[in-house]
Amino acid sequence: MTLKKDYFVYILIILILFLPWFNSDSDQISFIPELSQEDNPFYEINPCKISLFEFFNANKKSLFQDHYFFRPNNDSSINCFGKITGISVQQKNLETEFIVSVGTNSLVNFLLQGSLWLLLISFVKKTNLVAKSNFRFHEIAILATSYLLTYSIYAQQRFYEANIYLLDLSKNSSYILIFLIFLFLTKNLIELYIARSSKLINMVPFIFLLSGIFSGSNLVLFSFIFIYSGIKALFEKKYNKKIVTTYLVLSFWWLINSNGSFYFNPGKFRGFTNSVYEFNSNLYWIIFFLLLVLGVLRELHLHLEYFNLQEFSKYFSISSAVILITGLIGSNFPSLNFLATYYFGLQRNVVELTNPFIFDEFGVKISWRGMSPSSETIGEFFGLCLLINLFSILQKSNLDKYNYIGILSSGIGLYFSDNRTSILIVFVIVLFFFVRANNQVMDIVKKHSKKIKISFSISAIIMLYIFLQTDTYTFYSESLLGNSQLYQYDSIFSSYLNLLNFSFEEENFLFYVFGFFSVLGYLLNRAEMWGIFFARYNPTAMELVVGSGPLTLGQLYGEIKIEDLSSFLLPHSSLLSYIVYFGLLPTIYGLYILFSAMKKNKSNTMFLSVSIYMILNIIKNDSLNYFPVFVLYVYLLIIFNKFSFATEKS
Amino acid sequence: MSKVVELCGEIPSNFEKVDFSSNPNFVFENDPVFTAKQLFDEEGNTVFVNSFVECEHYVTGGWEFLPLKNNEVQMLDMMLYVVIALLVFTYSKNFVKRYIK
Numbered sequence: 001m002t003l004k005k006d007y008f009v010y011i012l013i014i015l016i017l018f019l020p021w022f023n024s025d026s027d028q029i030s031f032i033p034e035l036s037q038e039d040n041p042f043y044e045i046n047p048c049k050i051s052l053f054e055f056f057n058a059n060k061k062s063l064f065q066d067h068y069f070f071r072p073n074n075d076s077s078i079n080c081f082g083k084i085t086g087i088s089v090q091q092k093n094l095e096t097e098f099i100v101s102v103g104t105n106s107l108v109n110f111l112l113q114g115s116l117w118l119l120l121i122s123f124v125k126k127t128n129l130v131a132k133s134n135f136r137f138h139e140i141a142i143l144a145t146s147y148l149l150t151y152s153i154y155a156q157q158r159f160y161e162a163n164i165y166l167l168d169l170s171k172n173s174s175y176i177l178i179f180l181i182f183l184f185l186t187k188n189l190i191e192l193y194i195a196r197s198s199k200l201i202n203m204v205p206f207i208f209l210l211s212g213i214f215s216g217s218n219l220v221l222f223s224f225i226f227i228y229s230g231i232k233a234l235f236e237k238k239y240n241k242k243i244v245t246t247y248l249v250l251s252f253w254w255l256i257n258s259n260g261s262f263y264f265n266p267g268k269f270r271g272f273t274n275s276v277y278e279f280n281s282n283l284y285w286i287i288f289f290l291l292l293v294l295g296v297l298r299e300l301h302l303h304l305e306y307f308n309l310q311e312f313s314k315y316f317s318i319s320s321a322v323i324l325i326t327g328l329i330g331s332n333f334p335s336l337n338f339l340a341t342y343y344f345g346l347q348r349n350v351v352e353l354t355n356p357f358i359f360d361e362f363g364v365k366i367s368w369r370g371m372s373p374s375s376e377t378i379g380e381f382f383g384l385c386l387l388i389n390l391f392s393i394l395q396k397s398n399l400d401k402y403n404y405i406g407i408l409s410s411g412i413g414l415y416f417s418d419n420r421t422s423i424l425i426v427f428v429i430v431l432f433f434f435v436r437a438n439n440q441v442m443d444i445v446k447k448h449s450k451k452i453k454i455s456f457s458i459s460a461i462i463m464l465y466i467f468l469q470t471d472t473y474t475f476y477s478e479s480l481l482g483n484s485q486l487y488q489y490d491s492i493f494s495s496y497l498n499l500l501n502f503s504f505e506e507e508n509f510l511f512y513v514f515g516f517f518s519v520l521g522y523l524l525n526r527a528e529m530w531g532i533f534f535a536r537y538n539p540t541a542m543e544l545v546v547g548s549g550p551l552t553l554g555q556l557y558g559e560i561k562i563e564d565l566s567s568f569l570l571p572h573s574s575l576l577s578y579i580v581y582f583g584l585l586p587t588i589y590g591l592y593i594l595f596s597a598m599k600k601n602k603s604n605t606m607f608l609s610v611s612i613y614m615i616l617n618i619i620k621n622d623s624l625n626y627f628p629v630f631v632l633y634v635y636l637l638i639i640f641n642k643f644s645f646a647t648e649k650s
Numbered sequence: 651m652s653k654v655v656e657l658c659g660e661i662p663s664n665f666e667k668v669d670f671s672s673n674p675n676f677v678f679e680n681d682p683v684f685t686a687k688q689l690f691d692e693e694g695n696t697v698f699v700n701s702f703v704e705c706e707h708y709v710t711g712g713w714e715f716l717p718l719k720n721n722e723v724q725m726l727d728m729m730l731y732v733v734i735a736l737l738v739f740t741y742s743k744n745f746v747k748r749y750i751k
Contacts, residue, residue: 077718078725107729166722177726180733187740 009119016116017343020108023082024051032058035087037096043087048080052102055084056335062100063335066354069099070338074163074216076103102338106164106216107181113214113345114185117221118192120210124203126195134235141231142190145224146182148287150175155280156218158263163216186224193225201303202311204635205319207628208372208381209326213271213345220271220627221345223292226299230291233298244290250586251286253542254549258282262558267568268347268373269553272627277554289550296631300638307639313392317406320385323378324409324416327351327370340371347373347626356416368416376621377629379419383426384636385410387613390430391606394437421524425616429609436605476522477515478504483531487563494538494560524620529572535562537580547583551625556580574624597641607640653714658687658705665702678704689713 026032026049033042035058043050052070055062062068073085080103088099153160157169167174193200212221233239262277274285330337330350341349356368372378389406393399414423435441445452467473481504484497493501503510521530538560539548548555556571571577578587594611601607614633623629655661670676681701689697689705691713699705 077722078729079721107726111729111733166719167726177730177733180730180737184733184736184740187737191744 009122013116013119016112016119017339020082020112021052024054025049025079025083026051026054035059035062035098035100037089040087040089043084047085048076048083048103050084052082052084055100062098064333066332066334066352067095067097068334069097069349069352070334071099071101071349072104072215072338072342073101074104074106074109075165076105077165078105078108081105081108104215104342106160106214107167107177109215109217110181110185113343114181114189114221116343117210117212117345118185118188121189121192121196121200124196124199127198137232137235138190141228141235142186143183144231145186145190145228146179148227148284148291149182149186149219149224150179151280152219152284152288153178155278155284156275159218159266159275182224185221186228189221189224190228197299198303198306201299201306201635202308203315204632205312205316205385207631208378209319209323209344211271211345211347211628213347213627215342215345218266218270218273218275222631223271223288223627226295226631227288227291229295229298230293231295233294234291238298238301239294244294247290250546250582251290251549253546254282254286255279257543257548260555260559262554264552264554264557265568269570269622269625270347272551272625272630274549274552274554277548277552277558282549282552285551286549293634296634297638300635304639304642307643309388309392309395309643313388313406314402316385316388317402317409320382320413321405321409323371323381324413327368327372327378327413328356330371331356344371346371365418367418370413370416373626374622375417376419376617377623377626379414379417379422380617380621380623380629381632382410382413382417383419383422383613384610384632386414386426387429387609390433394433421616421620422613425613429613432609433605473515473519476519478518479522479527480514480518480531480534483528484534487532487535487565489561489563492561494534494536496534496537496539496544500534520619526572526620529569530576532562532565532569533571533573533576536560539580539583543583545583545585547579547581547586550581552581553577570622570625572622573620574618574622577622577625594637597637601641604640606643607637610636610640654706654709657689657709657714657716658699658702659685662702665706667706668703670707678707690715690717 026046029046029049032050032054035043035055050058059068062070073080076085083103084100085103086101088101090097090099153164153169154175161169167177169175207222213219214221258277258279260277264273264275264277266273266275274281326340326344327350330340331352332354334352337350337352340346350371351369353366353368358366360366367375367379369375369378372381385406389403389410393403414426435445481500484500488494488497499510500514503514518527521527536556536559538556571580575587578590582590594615598608598611614637618624618633624633668676678699678701681703684701684705686698686700687705689699689708691697692715694715694717697708697713699708
């Protein structure tokens with residue numbers, strides 16, 4: 001990446017970064033008191049008067065003391081942007097916590113955050129390596145993208161009414177401004193992207209750093225590129241006709257099935273989840289998902305030849321280091337925490353856990369998530385960074401400074417995140433490559449390969465047999481059902497729980513399949529989470545087979561009442577989420593394609609390592625429900641399916 | 651929704667519009683059930699009304715301005731002009747580039 005000597009761009013970035021937070025209306029106020037429990041009323045009777053920087057000036061402690069929390073208030077007026085809109089005081093043990101609400105209007109966020117991210121992309125050097133496509137299709141695709149994004153606001157009014165101040169979303173005229181904002185962003189983003197696309201394929205890891213989610217919205221800036229590209233793929237008829245036709249048939253069913261109305265607070269899934277289970281919203285997310293997948297595939301098809309493992313590894317390492325440092329700084333400085341959350345476009349604010357080494361009273365490490373929405377997801381990212389660095393080192397048989405940066409930062413980050421599955425898988429893969437690189441060990445393995453295979457198989461069968469005979473297996477295999485029954489409310493049973501109860505009484509085929517899944521859940525420490533999921537899961541026979549529609553969790557969370565939980569709990573398994581979205585049949589088919597690719601490409605150790613790493617993490621984590629993870633995983637699978645050490649050398 | 655309903659609340663079932671022109675000395679009676687409302691005119695002058703009848707009278711007479719809302723509407727208008735200007739700049743920049751090429 002080369003920095004431009006365009007001072008105008010630098011000045012513009014500095015203005016975007018600082019100017020909004022100087023917006024003040026405090027002419028009539030002679031003195032701004034320091035915030036305390038006693039002086040709180042001053043801030044209560046003067047909302048939208050004092051700028052954020054005036055607040056910092058009057059409350060210098062708020063810059064670094066960890067009992068101040070700054071939160072964006074997206075439902076404030078344009079005039080209130082950057083000003084303190086309210087403060088609430090709460091007592092936590094002996095400490096007084098101040099939650100400072102800062103005005104950030106959602107419409108302004110689109111322009112402000114979008115402009116900053118566009119300017120940052122403009123720093124990437126132009127390459128112009130990809131041939132320009134049909135001009136008319138290009139403009140139509142941009143217009144169609146903007147229209148679809150505007151439709152997303154219309155379709156999810158329930159979410160946006162709470163986030164857009166005084167804009168009457170029931171009036172069609174209100175959407176003119178929104179459409180024009182999206183047109184401006186899409187047009188500029190696509191122009192910038194096309195001129196740099198062959199370079200940007202290696203920069204995909206940066207979407208973990210710059211998430212690009214607009215504050216107060218359910219949209220990710222980078223999804224605009226894939227929507228555009230997906231529309232282009234449809235124009236150019238570059239897609240798998242069978243799969244798209246099947247998807248359209250399923251879409252028809254999902255839309256017919258859109259009965260009722262269930263709201264789902266997107267929370268940390270913001271940008272990649274349906275907020276309302278309703279016809280319009282379901283329609284938007286069905287189109288969005290199709291275009292996203294077509295777009296990602298088209299971009300990979302066009303740019304795969306520009307993939308460079310060393311560049312990719314370098315950007316992974318830089319992202320990893322910046323994510324770690326930003327997380328550490330943000331967790332210790334509330335002011336920077338707010339600004340980082342806003343300008344990186346994060347799903348959630350940076351973690352407020354100041355000490356990443358901390359253990360709880362039972363001696364269990366408290367996981368640290370830094371600037372990511374979840375500690376497990378960032379653990380997966382750090383684990384992947386280690387793997388990519390390993391591949392990079394193996395390819396060039398050497399270590400450069402970026403490898404050191406990547407290994408150090410992701411090693412520390414992985415420890416902080418306490419994602420033990422990732423730690424274990426990375427360890428096993430590194431060990432595998434180490435053994436493979438060692439000629440003496442490999443000679444022994446090759447010489448005795450038959451004996452090793454036979455002894456491993458026999459040991460595995462014996463161990464499995466013994467395990468199946470013990471009470472431990474019975475206990476493990478019933479743990480999920482036990483947890484489901486624990487959270488089932490009164491006489492309300494989900495259809496799936498009914499099915500499970502029946503199969504456990506009858507001891508039929510499902511009893512054995514689910515028993516195995518339950519053992520897996522217990523071993524992965526997911527018995528409770530998955531138990532809660534099955535207490536909720538209430539599909540009809542068709543929904544079980546073909547799902548309720550892409551990225552739609554509203555029905556799951558709204559249809560069946562279960563016992564009250566201490567906090568909102570997600571399924572904790574991307575596999576289960578995708579069964580809700582697409583049903584058993586398409587999910588199993590997707591896994592079949594992946595396993596077939598693994599079998600076909602079994603000599604490609606990079607692809608196998610990445611696939612195994614992903615599959616295991618997908619089973620036990622919600623990660624595929626986050627936009628950056630979804631995009632990165634699809635990129636990695638397709639890139640490493642085509643790319644190997646052998647192809648690189650040839 | 652009419653301005654009266656928006657600013658004064660739902661119309662009471664027993665409401666009858668009174669013609670004040672015949673009685674210039676008419677005095678509004680306070681309605682204990684009605685929550686006092688603050689109304690604004692175009693110049694920012696303010697008045698408190700204590701009954702639906704009084705509120706309806708003022709609103710239909712032009713005291714129908716909401717400073718916050720008006721301010722926001724103005725801001726949204728301004729934003730619309732800014733976005734249009736940005737779009738014109740974006741498209742004209744590309745057009746000029748293409749024309750020169």
